Amino acid sequence: MTSEESSTGKVIPVRVAVRLRPLSVREIREGCQESIDITHDSPQVSYNVTVLAYGQTGSGKTHTMGTAYVPGIENSEGAGIIPRAVQDIFEGVASQADNEYLVKISFIELYKETLFDLLAGKNNREECVVDIREDPRGGIKIVGVTEIPVTSMQETMRCLEQGALHRATGATAMNAHSSRSHAIFSMHVEQRNTKKGGSVVSAKFHMVDLAGSERAKKTGATGERFREGVNINRGLLALGNVISALCEEGGRGHIPYRDSKLTRLLQDSLGGNSHTVMVACVSPADSNLEESLSTLRYADRARKIKNKPIINRDPQAAELAKLRQQVMQLQVQLLASNNGTGGTVVSSSEEDAEMYGKMRGPAVR
Structure with missing residues (x-):
């Protein structure tokens, strides 16, 4: 899409990709068979402004996004979306001689409807709580969130690694390192043209690693893990209701963005000012067929959403x-x-x- 098209606010759909991971060691041990086929050589189109990973717990969302960063993996085939996107952004910045750039990053998680700043650098987790406020210019803003200026991929990856250490995880019967929160890694890029009167444009890149949908019978969750799962499913249900409302025929009525903090955080990404890609992560195992079909239906509805991205200029x-x-x-x-x-x-x-x-x-x- 050209900048001229973006500046006029052209309506575009949410893009959807499906990622099918291999059978896990546990699934092979349990005798699971593959229940999903892939049609190869099909054209795929994506835009990286908001990239959203959704799927059942243990389906490979964190691996796909690259949220649990491992040093050195950015140069391998196993690198997730975040290391790849960060590398592309800094390569693009280095190639623009006529522009000056300011790049800032933030990393937050939504755990049981409480928003935590993963880059706050405080030992007391309660001191890392931040909140959502309405932005007078439209949309929402996160009050008190840490934004760290970065000048290279190496700096950015160190911040990602540091933030990932503070994210809430826990073991379940389906995933030994299950994400118990939704995480959003954001890059704010500001471009100033030094040859055209200092005109400024900016963009935010959100990479979203959602906690996986869960069934307590399968995860074996009890106590605190069970309560975490309830909160995860409640947020994903609210997200599903927003997607359904945006897909209704005959125009938009009430869109329930305020039903959860997750949907408020993703308000611009779904039906707003963003190019959005949803990556639907599914398991090939026949034991997970019902959950895989549910994920694919979820993604099918998401691709019917129409966004209206515009160029963000300094007023x-x-x-x-x-x-x-x-x-x-x-x-x-x-x-x-x-x-x-x-x-x-x-x-x-x-x-x-x-x-x-x-x-x-x-x-x-």
């Missing part, structure tokens, strides 16, 4: 550019009305004066 810089354009238009009109009779034009800048001089040609004496 002051955009207004200044607009005024400069108006000045240029007035100069052209004045030049035409003078018809080369030597009328005086007052320029807003030396650059404008030089441009007008070229347009006008030698002065009439």
